[in-house]
Amino acid sequence: MGDGLGLGDAYETTLGRIRAQEGEKAKLAMTTLMWICHSERPLQVDELCHALAVEIGSTHFNGDNVPATETLLACCQGLITVDREALTARLTHHTLREYLSTHRNLFPRAHLEMAETCLTYLNSDQAKALPAKRQPNLSSMPFLKYCSRYWGIHAKRELSDCVILLAMELLDQYGDHVAANSLFEQISDPDDSKKDNTAPLFGGLHCVSFFGIANFMNGLLGVNGCDANQGDIAGVTPLIWAVRGGEPEAVELLLRQEVVNPNKSDNEGKTPVLWAAMNGNESVVKQLLDRPDVNPDKPDNRDNTPLSWAAGRGHDSVVKQLLERKDVNPDQPGNEGNTPLSWAAMEGHESVVKQLLDRKEVNPDHPSSKGVTPLMEAAAGGHESVVKQLLDRQDVNPDKPDNEGNTPLLLAAIGGYESVVKQLLDRQDVNPDKSDKRGKTPLSWAAMKGHESVVKQLLDRQDVNPDKPDNEGNTPLSWAAIGGHESVVKQLLDQQDVNPDKPDNEGNTPLSWAAIGGHESVVKQLLDRQDVNPDKPDNEDKTPLSWATMEGHELVVKQLLDRQDVNPDKPDNEGNTPLSWAAMKGHELVVKQLLDRQDVNPDEPDNEDKTPLSWAAMEGHESVVKQLLDRPDVNPDRPDNEGRTPLSWAAAQGHELIVKQLLDLRGVNPGKPDKNGHTPLYYASSKGHEGVVNLLQAWKPPIPALFAVDQLRASLPSNL
Numbered sequence: 001m002g003d004g005l006g007l008g009d010a011y012e013t014t015l016g017r018i019r020a021q022e023g024e025k026a027k028l029a030m031t032t033l034m035w036i037c038h039s040e041r042p043l044q045v046d047e048l049c050h051a052l053a054v055e056i057g058s059t060h061f062n063g064d065n066v067p068a069t070e071t072l073l074a075c076c077q078g079l080i081t082v083d084r085e086a087l088t089a090r091l092t093h094h095t096l097r098e099y100l101s102t103h104r105n106l107f108p109r110a111h112l113e114m115a116e117t118c119l120t121y122l123n124s125d126q127a128k129a130l131p132a133k134r135q136p137n138l139s140s141m142p143f144l145k146y147c148s149r150y151w152g153i154h155a156k157r158e159l160s161d162c163v164i165l166l167a168m169e170l171l172d173q174y175g176d177h178v179a180a181n182s183l184f185e186q187i188s189d190p191d192d193s194k195k196d197n198t199a200p201l202f203g204g205l206h207c208v209s210f211f212g213i214a215n216f217m218n219g220l221l222g223v224n225g226c227d228a229n230q231g232d233i234a235g236v237t238p239l240i241w242a243v244r245g246g247e248p249e250a251v252e253l254l255l256r257q258e259v260v261n262p263n264k265s266d267n268e269g270k271t272p273v274l275w276a277a278m279n280g281n282e283s284v285v286k287q288l289l290d291r292p293d294v295n296p297d298k299p300d301n302r303d304n305t306p307l308s309w310a311a312g313r314g315h316d317s318v319v320k321q322l323l324e325r326k327d328v329n330p331d332q333p334g335n336e337g338n339t340p341l342s343w344a345a346m347e348g349h350e351s352v353v354k355q356l357l358d359r360k361e362v363n364p365d366h367p368s369s370k371g372v373t374p375l376m377e378a379a380a381g382g383h384e385s386v387v388k389q390l391l392d393r394q395d396v397n398p399d400k401p402d403n404e405g406n407t408p409l410l411l412a413a414i415g416g417y418e419s420v421v422k423q424l425l426d427r428q429d430v431n432p433d434k435s436d437k438r439g440k441t442p443l444s445w446a447a448m449k450g451h452e453s454v455v456k457q458l459l460d461r462q463d464v465n466p467d468k469p470d471n472e473g474n475t476p477l478s479w480a481a482i483g484g485h486e487s488v489v490k491q492l493l494d495q496q497d498v499n500p501d502k503p504d505n506e507g508n509t510p511l512s513w514a515a516i517g518g519h520e521s522v523v524k525q526l527l528d529r530q531d532v533n534p535d536k537p538d539n540e541d542k543t544p545l546s547w548a549t550m551e552g553h554e555l556v557v558k559q560l561l562d563r564q565d566v567n568p569d570k571p572d573n574e575g576n577t578p579l580s581w582a583a584m585k586g587h588e589l590v591v592k593q594l595l596d597r598q599d600v601n602p603d604e605p606d607n608e609d610k611t612p613l614s615w616a617a618m619e620g621h622e623s624v625v626k627q628l629l630d631r632p633d634v635n636p637d638r639p640d641n642e643g644r645t646p647l648s649w650a651a652a653q654g655h656e657l658i659v660k661q662l663l664d665l666r667g668v669n670p671g672k673p674d675k676n677g678h679t680p681l682y683y684a685s686s687k688g689h690e691g692v693v694n695l696l697q698a699w700k701p702p703i704p705a706l707f708a709v710d711q712l713r714a715s716l717p718s719n720l
Contacts, residue, residue: 011099014077015106022077028052028067029075032089034107036080037100038114040150045069050676051145056116057162061124061141112158118151119166122179130178133201146180152211159215166218170206179630184208187244188234202232209238209254212247218381221257225574235267243272243288246281255291262294269301276323289321297328302333312343316351329357337368341664345390348383355394371402379408382417391423391714398427405436413442415457416451418596425457432461434506439470447476447492450485459491466495471502477582481510481526493525500529507538515544515560518553527559534563541572549578549594552587558599561593568597573604583612583628586621602631609640617662619647620655636665643674651680651696654689665700666699670699 018029035043035051049072053065069082072089079294091097112306121127121143130136130144138144151170155163174180184202187210205226208216217238220226231237239260242250251272254260263393273294276284288294299305303553307328309662310318319340322328333339343360344352353374356362367373378386387408390396390712400678401407409430421442424430435441443464445456455476458464477498480488490512492498503509511532514522524542526532537543545566548556557578560566573578579600582590591612593602605611613634616624625646628634639646647668650658659680662668673679684692 001541007093007095008099010641011079011096014079015667018075018079020078022243025075028072029077030106031113032076032080033091033115034110035101036089036091036142036399037097038110039146039200040153041146042086042090043146044084044087044142045089046087046142047146048072048089050121050141051117051146052118054120054143056113056120057166058120059123059125061121061126071504076380077626085306109158111154112160112163112517115151115154115158115163116160116166118147118154119163120317121147122151122177123166123169124687127178128173131175132178132181136178141700144178145182148179149186152208152213154229155232156213158414164215168219171216171220172205172249173209173638174207175201183210184234188236189372201699203230205230205238205482206232206241208209209247209250210241210245212242212250213361214249214253217250217253219488223251228254228260229264231266233263233289235265235273237261237264237266237272239264239272240266240275241531242286243275243281244279246279246284248283248287251284251287255287262288262291263298265298265300266473269296269299270680271295271300271306271666274298274300274306274309277318278309278313280310280313281555282315282317282321285318285321289325293328296322296325297332299332299334301360302335303331303332304338305329305340308332308334308338308340308343311349311352311356312347314347314352315342316349316355319355322610323359326328330356330673331362331366333366337366338372339363339366339374341374342366342368342372343379343562345383346377347383348378348381348386350383350385350389351390353378353386357393363395364390365396367400367408369563370404373397373400373402373408375400375408375620376402376406378410379417380415380422382412382415382420383422384417384419387420387423391427397429398424399430399434401436405434405438407434407436410434410436410440410442410445411672412700413446413451413454414449416446416449416454418453418457419520421454421457425461432458433461433464433468435468435470439467439472441465441470441476443473443476444468444470444479447485447488448479448483449681450480450483450488452485452487452491455488455491459495463626465497465500466492467502468502469502473506475499475502475504475510478504478508478513479512481514481519481522482517484514484517484522486519486521486525487523489522493529499531500526501536503533504540504610507540509533509538509540509544511535511536511544512538512542512547515548515553515556516549518548518556519552520559521554523556523559527563535566535570536573537570541570543567543572546570546572546581547575549590550581550585552582552590554587554589557590561597568594568598569604571604571606575608577601577604577606577612579604579612580606580610580615581626583621584615584619586619586624588621588623588627589682591624591627594629601633603634605640606714609638611638611646613646614638614644614649617655617658618649618653619664620650620653620658622655622657622661625658625661629665635667635670636662637672639672639674645672645674645680647667648672648674648678648680648683651689651692652683652687653689654684654692656689656691656695659684659692659695663695670696 273288375390409424443458477492513525541691544558
């Protein structure tokens with residue numbers, strides 16, 4: 001079975017065994033294969049089982065007919081499988097689909113039978129009983145969504161008297177049928193947001209116009225009271241649905257109706273020709289443009305014209321058709337000032353850009369309301385060929401900033417588009433060091449994003465300041481350190497005119513930022529420099545070690561603690577030491593690193609007299625509390641400025657295990673009041689922490705002899 005012929009023989013043999021099965025098994029298997037092979041999308045297993053249970057023409061869906069998945073697998077003799085993740089049924093091999101599709105005699109009436117099945121399901125009593133005006137729970141009718149969306153596609157491929165009768169039965173009640181809402185939800189555009197709840201939801205003519213079934217359209221158009229110009233809940237007319245469905249025959253049929261307005265837009269202001277242009281349907285665009293009463297330049301509610309939509313989607317031939325019209329403005333801006341050229345440049349559609357630039361009426365440097373030009377759009381998207389086309393124009397300013405001060409070069413640097421950056425740097429009229437309104441240069445942005453090659457290009461320029469700070473005082477090196485971009489940091493540190501220890505407006509140096517981010521390799525590069533102060537505090541007196549401990553970056557903490565010129569116990573403006581921060585944040589391993597140091601005071605209070613133990617107890621970090629309580633030089637009952645002890649804070653927060661840890665210690669007074677006279681029991685009860693209340697009430701004083709031993713132990717020097 002290694003070659004195609006061998007597989008074909010194997011499939012034929014297996015199909016022979018399938019047909020030879022007794023009873024209904026052969027029919028069930030072949031129908032299963034038909035659905036899997038010819039369905040418009042992969043079917044969920046429950047959808048497939050319901051499809052197989054339908055009795056064509058029956059008004060009642062009999063749930064007892066639904067086969068079990070195991071039955072299908074057995075009947076199909078290994079030709080199908082179930083995707084356990086997607087819950088879809090599929091053929092076991094792609095060559096089987098090819099085999100079944102080429103042997104048309106296997107399923108001669110496939111689409112006819114599928115259309116009849118779908119319509120029968122939709123006409124069942126169970127489907128009719130479902131609410132029509134909202135999406136109901138379809139768990140009892142899982143096949144309804146597929147039937148609503150695809151019955152028309154199957155019917156268009158093969159029609160029969162049975163299909164026509166079943167379809168007309170559905171369409172006669174379509175406005176009040178759940179299938180209308182189901183189809184609308186599946187095919188409506190995300191822009192169909194402005195809905196008129198007083199309008200008909202989605203009628204039969206809308207449905208068959210979308211499917212493009214002329215037979216049914218003729219039947220409905222001949223019915224009294226049928227409004228061929230009626231918009232649905234989103235204002236979409238039958239003509240627009242025919243256009244969106246891409247069916248020229250249906251479009252032509254509707255255009256022949258005198259009552260049909262070919263310019264009538266939906267609630268978003270989109271006309272039929274705009275929809276056709278947006279979808280790139282050349283033949284339908286031509287049909288509409290051949291009508292003298294069609295306005296080819298009518299904008300939608302955002303003032304975007306059919307040409308803008310076609311240009312933005314890159315539909316070359318449609319753009320060509322529209323540009324050949326004298327009544328189409330090739331440079332018409334939308335509400336936000338974007339012209340067709342802007343849209344084409346934004347998406348990188350080279351040939352569309354060329355067509356538009358060939359027009360004299362088109363301003364190639366037209367800014368949007370935000371000051372963004374087509375060149376900026378192309379540069380921001382990294383579209384090299386479009387950038388080249390625009391730079392070849394003398395009437396394009398290659399260094400023009402938008403309202404935020406972003407130049408084309410800056411936008412290309414942000415995106416890391418090397419070739420676009422090169423094109424712009426090759427221009428003498430481009431300032432490679434021009435800042436935006438936040439003071440950030442192209443180099444700052446490239447360093448921030450970690451674009452090594454762009455950084456190199458910019459550093460090769462003598463007119464680029466590699467150490468230029470932005471409005472917040474951050475240099476390119478600071479930004480590279482913040483992002484942890486090692487190679488960019490190296491490039492910048494190799495520059496003689498870069499200060500590796502330059503603080504920003506908050507006093508944070510590149511080392512501080514690298515420590516905050518936990519970027520070990522960047523920290524190492526900076527610590528290897530003699531001109532970097534590893535203990536330099538910021539405006540709040542937080543050192544790189546403070547930041548690393550606060551964030552819990554163990555390896556960075558180790559790097560800094562290995563330095564003799566780093567004070568491991570230095571307090572910040574609030575009096576918090578690195579140990580305080582580590583305890584407060586619950587970073588166990590960092591706490592251990594610091595407690596292993598003899599030059600760290602484990603009981604150092606901050607400006608509010610809160611010790612590391614107080615913070616750990618307050619925040620509920622049990623393992624940190626244990627580490628601190630194991631130290632003889634930590635006072636477990638030390639009060640802060642408010643007179644509150646570690647036990648008071650733990651009780652107030654309801655940390656039962658910590659309360660228990662503290663109560664088990666000699667020297668902790670559970671009844672000790674703070675300056676307001678409130679005890680730990682008061683705080684626990686006022687906060688409703690019953691478990692803590694029970695612990696405190698059950699507490700018994702320690703045995704005096706043991707207490708004396710604890711007192712003696714606490715009085716001994718810590719080095720004994």
